[in-house]
Amino acid sequence: MGVAIVTPDLESAPRRPGRVRTNLLPYALIGPSVAIIAGILAFPLGMLVWLSLQRYGLRELIAHAGEWVGAANYQRIVVDPLFHQVIVRSLLFTLACVGLTVILSTLIALLLLKVSQAVRVIVMSALVFVWTTPVIVSVDIWQWMFDYEFGVINYLLTQLHVGNFIHHNWFDNPIQGWSVFVVIVVWGAIPFVTITLFAGLLQVPSDVIDAAHVDGAGAWQRFWFVTAPMLKPIFLIVTCLSTIWDFGVFTQIYVMLNARPSADYYTIAIYAYRESFGVTQYGMGAAIAVVLVLVLVVVTFFYVRETVKVAEIA
Amino acid sequence: MIAPGTAQGVQTGRARAATQVGLRLNLGERTRQLLYDATGLAVAAVMLFPIYWMVATAFKPGHDILSLTPKWIPAPFTLENFQDAITRPYFLDDVKNSVIVVGVMLVLGLTIAFLAAVGTARFGFKGRTAFLVMIIGVQMVPLNALIIPLYLMLDRVGQTDALPGVIAVYLAVVLPFMIWTLRGFVANIPAELEESAMIDGCSRVGAFFRITFPLVGPGLVATAIFGFIQAWNEYIVAYVLLSSPNNQTLTIWLASFTTNHGPQWGPLMAGATLTGVPVVVFFLVLQRYLAGGLTAGAVKG
Numbered sequence: 001m002g003v004a005i006v007t008p009d010l011e012s013a014p015r016r017p018g019r020v021r022t023n024l025l026p027y028a029l030i031g032p033s034v035a036i037i038a039g040i041l042a043f044p045l046g047m048l049v050w051l052s053l054q055r056y057g058l059r060e061l062i063a064h065a066g067e068w069v070g071a072a073n074y075q076r077i078v079v080d081p082l083f084h085q086v087i088v089r090s091l092l093f094t095l096a097c098v099g100l101t102v103i104l105s106t107l108i109a110l111l112l113l114k115v116s117q118a119v120r121v122i123v124m125s126a127l128v129f130v131w132t133t134p135v136i137v138s139v140d141i142w143q144w145m146f147d148y149e150f151g152v153i154n155y156l157l158t159q160l161h162v163g164n165f166i167h168h169n170w171f172d173n174p175i176q177g178w179s180v181f182v183v184i185v186v187w188g189a190i191p192f193v194t195i196t197l198f199a200g201l202l203q204v205p206s207d208v209i210d211a212a213h214v215d216g217a218g219a220w221q222r223f224w225f226v227t228a229p230m231l232k233p234i235f236l237i238v239t240c241l242s243t244i245w246d247f248g249v250f251t252q253i254y255v256m257l258n259a260r261p262s263a264d265y266y267t268i269a270i271y272a273y274r275e276s277f278g279v280t281q282y283g284m285g286a287a288i289a290v291v292l293v294l295v296l297v298v299v300t301f302f303y304v305r306e307t308v309k310v311a312e313i314a
Numbered sequence: 315m316i317a318p319g320t321a322q323g324v325q326t327g328r329a330r331a332a333t334q335v336g337l338r339l340n341l342g343e344r345t346r347q348l349l350y351d352a353t354g355l356a357v358a359a360v361m362l363f364p365i366y367w368m369v370a371t372a373f374k375p376g377h378d379i380l381s382l383t384p385k386w387i388p389a390p391f392t393l394e395n396f397q398d399a400i401t402r403p404y405f406l407d408d409v410k411n412s413v414i415v416v417g418v419m420l421v422l423g424l425t426i427a428f429l430a431a432v433g434t435a436r437f438g439f440k441g442r443t444a445f446l447v448m449i450i451g452v453q454m455v456p457l458n459a460l461i462i463p464l465y466l467m468l469d470r471v472g473q474t475d476a477l478p479g480v481i482a483v484y485l486a487v488v489l490p491f492m493i494w495t496l497r498g499f500v501a502n503i504p505a506e507l508e509e510s511a512m513i514d515g516c517s518r519v520g521a522f523f524r525i526t527f528p529l530v531g532p533g534l535v536a537t538a539i540f541g542f543i544q545a546w547n548e549y550i551v552a553y554v555l556l557s558s559p560n561n562q563t564l565t566i567w568l569a570s571f572t573t574n575h576g577p578q579w580g581p582l583m584a585g586a587t588l589t590g591v592p593v594v595v596f597f598l599v600l601q602r603y604l605a606g607g608l609t610a611g612a613v614k615g
Contacts, residue, residue: 023439025433025437026433026434026436026437026439026442027433027439027441028433029429029430029432029433029437030429030430030433030434030445032426032429032430033426033427033429033430033489033493034445034448036426036482036485036486036489037448037449037452037486037489037490039486040464040482040483040485040486041452041455041460041486041487042448042452043467044460044463044464044467045455045460045463047463047466047467048459048460048462048463051462051463051466061466061469064470108357111350111353111354111357112354114347114350115350115351115353115354116347116350116351119350119351119354119355119358120354122354122355122358123354123355123357123358125358126357126358126359126361126362127361128594128597129361129362129365129594130361130362130364130365131543132543132590132593132594132597133365133590133593134546134547134549134565134589134590134593135547135549135565136547136549136565136568136569136586136589137368137568137586137589137590138364140368140568140571140582140583140586141364141365141367141368141583141586142364143577144367144368144371144577144579144582144583145364145367147577147579149380150379150380150381150382150384150579152367152384155382155383155384187361187364190361191361240454244454244456245456247456248456248457248458248459250458250550251549251550255549255569269456269458269459272458272459272461272462273458273461276461276462277462277465277554282462282466285462286462286463289458289459289460289461289462290459292456292458292459293455293456293459296454296455296456297454300454303454304447304450304451304454307450308443308446308447308450
């Protein structure tokens with residue numbers, strides 16, 4: 001906890017005698033935050049686990065009391081073939097989205113180092129515009145662009161002789177439908193990841209890269225052996241955050257399919273939502289949501305550990 | 315015959331060759347730069363096109379929107395779609411709700427997060443590491459997974475279909491990031507600055523407001539932008555918690571365009587433009603105070 005050691009303790013200023021008060025001040029400062037996070041994030045998380053062990057339907061909702069069923073909800077989802085499909089689909093979707101997001105963003109960030117000042121401002125402004133676009137707005141835009149009758153994308157693909165896309169419905173075929181969602185999610189994710197990576201690239205000292213250049217390293221080698229390792233913490237952050245966002249995706253798919261997605265388009269979050277608010281099986285929904293949390297805990301464990309390490313050194 | 319001119323000639327020739335090589339090199343470099351710039355502009359165009367298409371559609375009359383050959387530029391130009399969008403039921407109610415939710419959340423969030431940032435950056439105390447681990451850890455919990463218990467919990471205390479419940483949830487969601495970012499900014503300000511101000515006769519409170527507060531400014535702006543975007547754009551919590559149309563926020567109002575009536579592209583794109591504009595304006599107004607603040611605090615940790 002370097003910060004505490006480096007920073008001289010303001011409390012030892014002579015005008016403040018009471019030692020007890022000195023020790024309580026930091027607790028008073030973090031108190032409100034702890035209360036809010038504990039009450040509105042930690043408590044519901046515990047409640048989620050508790051709910052997943054109950055039968056909690058409409059009757060229980062009205063009575064404000066669930067019926068304890070132990071692991072029954074989990075036993076049901078373990079043998080549920082739809083749940084297996086949903087898990088596999090969510091994982092593949094996440095892999096595609098995170099992979100594309102990180103690769104494309106890295107390329108754009110590297111490009112930003114090379115372009116002239118004016119072009120950099122233009123690209124950055126474009127990224128900020130996309131970044132500030134609300135998800136709902138972007139879903140509406142893409143829904144319009146992918147419209148089967150008057151959508152500009154069907155028109156363009158037909159004109160470019162990619163094929164005959166006149167009156168082509170992208171959501172008839174789940175593989176095409178999921179590709180559309182990959183496009184929407186990646187488009188929305190690129191600005192944040194690119195800007196973060198670009199900020200990181202600016203902090204890589206140029207003399208190190210020049211030295212590698214002099215030693216005969218090619219462009220790819222300079223990136224892979226010099227730049228990338230230095231950016232590792234930032235890559236870790238953006239990969240983890242992207243994984244969390246993409247694996248738990250709900251809004252894009254749910255709204256795009258007019259709040260009535262077919263089972264082909266369930267993600268874990270949509271499945272959990274359907275079970276709880278659609279067919280009022282809150283216990284089942286909670287069990288599915290717990291699986292979602294557990295998968296992400298495993299994935300992001302390394303990120304949390306790394307960040308804590310960095311924080312302790314700082 | 316070795317005339318001086320020959321040597322002269324040789325030299326000129328060499329010089330010319332050198333300039334030519336230099337020119338060629340220069341030309342190669344310039345072509346490469348041109349290529350980079352062209353790629354950059356292409357990236358910007360691809361990223362911006364959906365947003366352009368939204369705005370262009372919003373200004374087009376209906377028959378130009380429903381045309382099998384898209385019209386790239388909104389001419390003729392109309393404001394009908396915007397009129398249609400803002401005269402739809404609950405537009406003003408929902409704008410007001412969004413402003414209240416975001417405003418209250420930001421004021422509370424920035425205050426509470428700043429206190430915690432000072433607490434963790436300026437003091438060593440027992441449980442500090444645990445607190446920081448919690449701050450990072452809770453950011454890993456997907457909000458979508460917490461919807462069910464949050465709904466049941468707020469239902470219990472009668473705060474579904476009411477703004478305070480939504481504000482509380484947003485507050486909890488943005489707090490960890492706000493604390494983490496602000497902590498980075500506060501930690502970067504040497505405490506000696508405050509101390510020397512106090513030696514020069516400033517009171518403790520005065521030193522804080524005259525020295526620390528202005529220096530944390532960019533951090534507050536960055537976190538405010540982050541919080542604004544999160545809360546203004548949020549959908550699922552508001553969708554689950556707020557059921558009556560006059561209690562909803564703007565994103566729910568916008569989503570109801572498609573979910574309830576089937577798409578009417580013109581008014582929908584106008585409504586989408588109106589929903590997106592405040593975020594851009596908020597960002598543009600505040601970004602000049604930013605000065606790299608957006609990532610500076612976050613990356614340094």
